[in-house]
Amino acid sequence: MFNCRIESKILVMQLSLCIFFLMSPCVGKTHQKVASQIPLDNQNAVRTVVSGQITGYADNADVKVTAVIFDSANMLYSAKIPLETTIKGGEFKFELNLKNPVGISLYIDGKGIRRLGIEYVGMYELFEPGDSINMDFSNGLEYNSIKFTGKGSEKFDCIRAIEKDIVLEWPDESPETSLSNAKKALEMGFHTIDLFKNRLPTGTRDLLKADLLSRIEWAALRSVMQQPTASDSIKRAFQEWAGNISGVNDSLVTTAPIYAHYLMRRAIYTRMNEQNLVYEDSNAEPYRLNDNEIYDAISKVYRGSVQDWILARYLIDYRKNLDEARVICIKRYLKRNQRSPFYRQIEYFYNEYKNRLAEGSPAYAFSLRDTTGQVVSLSQFSGQVLLIDFYFNGCGGCYSLVPILKQIEEHYNGKAIKFVSISIDKTISIWKDGIGTYSVPGSVQLYTNGTADRHPVINFYNIYAYPTLVLIDKDGKIVTSRAPDPRDDNGKALMKIIDDKLRL
Known part of the structure; x- marks a missing residue:
């Protein structure tokens, strides 16, 4: 059984958008640069285990299990951080050192647990320090068919009862x-x-x-x-x-x-x-x-x-x-x-x-490969407003953003604006498999070449939450490194900013 051991309290998550769990979705990653400047108290952390059995998956490094954790005690990293492991012998395991209760959302091979017949959501549940929860997926990925056992599993019986x-x-x-x-x-x-x-x-x-x-x-x-x-x-x-x-x-x-x-x-x-x-x-x-x-x-x-x-x-x-x-x-x-x-x-x-990220500061001059292997650079969008969507395959918030972002893209068809989606997935196959589901299919699709959140463009914009939208003006200057989330108001605030920049 493969272990993914996490020795840090920087374990945080924003919630996946789902039928039972309606909250603002955002997924994120930590940055060592920030962590080293803001030491966190790791004393009194308690070993917590999240494990499971999944049938039907061969041992394959490309088949991943993602655990996304939200720890309310850390404000700066108040976003999802995906922790990944692979399935070995039909099993997976995460070991976490926790001081506070956290929420955990699981994705199997980029797919969310099916809840109430909806597949796109990640299962978000409450875990407490010292829990040792095992999940048996032998009967499929439908939430109600999962068998929870181990220390702390009684709370899941309560949640099931609530959902009924x-x-x-x-x-x-x-x-x-x-x-x-x-x-x-x-x-x-x-x-x-x-x-x-x-x-x-x-x-x-x-x-x-x-x-x-x-x-x-x-x-x-x-x-x-x-x-x-x-x-x-x-x-x-x-x-x-x-x-x-x-x-x-x-x-x-x-x-x-x-x-x-x-x-x-x-x-x-x-x-x-x-x-x-x-x-x-x-x-x-x-x-x-x-x-x-x-x-x-x-x-x-x-x-x-x-x-x-x-x-x-x-x-x-x-x-x-x-x-x-x-x-x-x-x-x-x-x-x-x-x-x-x-x-x-x-x-x-x-x-x-x-x-560094104030309005009017120079945007990061990225050069990234598209789906055909061609290099696409910031300079190619000179004279156009640029909206960049940072995402990854399996991100529940990214999934829920796609419909409204697609409508916005269609609204500006023929205008001096380009839409770019930048994936932080670790492999090309996972990246390409998520296009159109976790990113808008009509946007320019770019990839951080397997460097995930360690790529300089991610560090430059200090991105620790996904999806994140960055808006750049026609001169290659930052308009905002945290554009308004269009899910909050059907895109009104974001489109107002875009309209203002298109008129300039």
């Missing part, structure tokens, strides 16, 4: 019905978790509740607030509900992998309710609050370590270009939170953007 009772996506329902469904799903889910009080420790049940609450609120946000038919009254009803959900302690933000995202949005809802504002899916400020107002809202609602955690998460996870408002917020944080465990991470993030 509730659904977390209501694409054909009205905003009013979706909100009602969300309320019922949360109540039923909490009740199911409580039924496991004799099988699961209190701490594990609390983590599952925090995780479930975050998912249901996010699903409701997409199903209620982002629907064009949603009235102001139903939006206010959602904000009132989402801003006052109880049953989970705020302190779980330090251990529950995705709970900080909900707590941040809860502060925004509270502030908007106080000002009688409603969510607006606009190009500029979807929440109708600017950076400083969101910073103030978080500071007002929370105190102590919870406030620090959520502020750091907001500044890192929800970053945009370093405009004046965002710089003011970062400086406020660095001035008042010098003893924060996240101080050095945010300081590094700020200096990195300010010194």
Whole structure:
């Protein structure tokens, strides 16, 4: 059995977009340069094992198992990091040293576990330090057919029970019905978790509740607030509900992998309710609050370590270009939170953007091979706006980005803009196999020649999350190294920036 031993606490992940687990998807890699500058406390880490049996696969180095981990304790690397191993004798194994609960998503040979009949998603589940989970895939890759055994496997029985009772996506329902469904799903889910009080420790049940609450609120946000038919009254009803959900302690933000995202949005809802504002899916400020107002809202609602955690998460996870408002917020944080465990991470993030990746700085002059083996360079796109999509085969977030990115590409057909997809896959066969599924088929397809995340273009843009979009203007200058995610608003914010640059 082949072991993939990970001796670092830099194990992080953003969530895959899936039917049961609706959160913002992004996958990432660490960089040794950053890790060496920001030492992480590795004491008290506990050995955690994730293993499995998969029939039907021969021993082949090209057949990989990818484990993607999200550790909420590390803000700077708040993205997916794929850890890879190969299948030997029908088995695989990952050994991790963990200090905190993490989320883990598995991909088999670039394919996500089938959940509720959908294949594109990666299975994301909660793992705790000391778990030793074995997954038997003998009956296929359908989630409900997987047999979980070992220390900590009881939590998966609870998750299965939850899935039998509730659904977390209501694409054909009205905003009013979706909100009602969300309320019922949360109540039923909490009740199911409580039924496991004799099988699961209190701490594990609390983590599952925090995780479930975050998912249901996010699903409701997409199903209620982002629907064009949603009235102001139903939006206010959602904000009132989402801003006052109880049953989970705020302190779980330090251990529950995705709970900080909900707590941040809860502060925004509270502030908007106080000002009688409603969510607006606009190009500029979807929440109708600017950076400083969101910073103030978080500071007002929370105190102590919870406030620090959520502020750091907001500044890192929800970053945009370093405009004046965002710089003011970062400086406020660095001035008042010098003893924060996240101080050095945010300081590094700020200096990195300010010194090298600011708008108007020269873009990286890449030269990469396309599917025919021809070298394609940045200079060939002179006089054209360039949108670069960084991705890899098996990335759940990349998969979910393709449809909206394809629509944007078609919208600009014939305009002075080119779309480029750069893969960080380790082999040519894996790269080519993912084209059209994890990247837009009509874009220029380029490859980092097996160097994966070690290629200079990845290091230059400090990319640790996938997909990542980089926008370059007609003169080869950086517009933004973190372009707006078009999944958030159907591409409105991204297209506004593109339109502005095309007019120049």
